[in-house]
Amino acid sequence: ERPASVVKELVENAIDAGASAIVVEIQRGGMGLIRVTDNGCGIAPDELPTAFLRHATSKLRTEEDLGKIGTLGFRGEALAAISAVSRVDVLTRQSEDAIGAAIHGEGGAMGPVREEGAPAGTTIRVADLFYNTPARLKFMKKDSAEGAAVAGIVQHLALSHPEVSFKLLRDGAEVLHTPGDGQLLSAVYAAMGRDFAMGLQEVRGCGGDVQVSGYVTRPLNGHGTRGRQLFFVNGRFVKSQLLSAALEEAYRNRLLKGKFPGCVLHLTLPEDRVDVNVHPAKTVVKFVSDKTAFDAVYYTVMDALDAAARPKAPEKEEKPFYRTMTAQEFRQQQKPEPEKRPLGSYTARPAAPARPVR
Ligand code: ADP
């Protein structure tokens, strides 16, 4: 569709490959060049051409796997689709292999697999996107708009995977870098800015089989738009009016008029309680029970806001020691000082008796 959709697919592949660090580089909004480098599991040389076949995936082994998708990809379409409309280079090595492998393709025609030295992991380079589909090329917005869309996608991916360090370079300039320390707040801070992060409060709860955790705006820090309501379901960024409504309902009468809450909320529920297959870009989900999802968000957020608004019970004051005892009592309580010996006068320890040799 556009550079951002390419970046999304490539980064999701890197996450599926178990990468702990992912670097995304784009030039001219991704129209000139997209390069995604990961330190994941790599691709076996003999599977490299297969990876570019339509509907080829390594992520489904049995029919039953379809009922419980645990990876971000499973359709086997991305590499085929991307390589059909660009010039692609892959350099990859599995950590157990001594040497890596590379492949080049243009317009979907893949060349031979070559042996090549490579760091463990995978680098995919996509150049001249849509060079062979002028009709599609016409639909692209300005490079700056395409670049902004890429930045948005990387931000969502970084927030859904705080355990992975993300770096985004836009025409050589670093515009995002998350630490990958596993803390959601660190990722929020790095990806959404200090001001947003400082205005948040933590929430955690569950309803039915839906667990909710993350951060929401403190009522005094409302925003002018809904643009900062980010929801993730089982690690996937989703757009959901249902969840937005649940969030805003929890803030009823707490925010100034015209202000909206922001959030970075993660919902976790059993894979078979949610259908991610309703939309090709997988940004729309269908819950088996809308009510359970709504209530989980609503009550988790409302309880957290209520708790924060409640005046705190005054901490039990500990009286300083000088109010509770006399100076004499205080001295008596002190531990006896270690016995002082003049320097250089300690007695040598008796030698340990020799152990009997068995
Ligand atoms: P899907 O992700 O749906 O399986 P793709 O077309 O995105 O389909 O990728 C095809 C296959 O290529 C994947 O199933 C995976 O085996 C392999 N692959 C793609 N990218 C990577 C990567 N960065 N690291 C390791 N394997 C990869």
Ligand code: MG
């Ligand atoms: Mg994929």
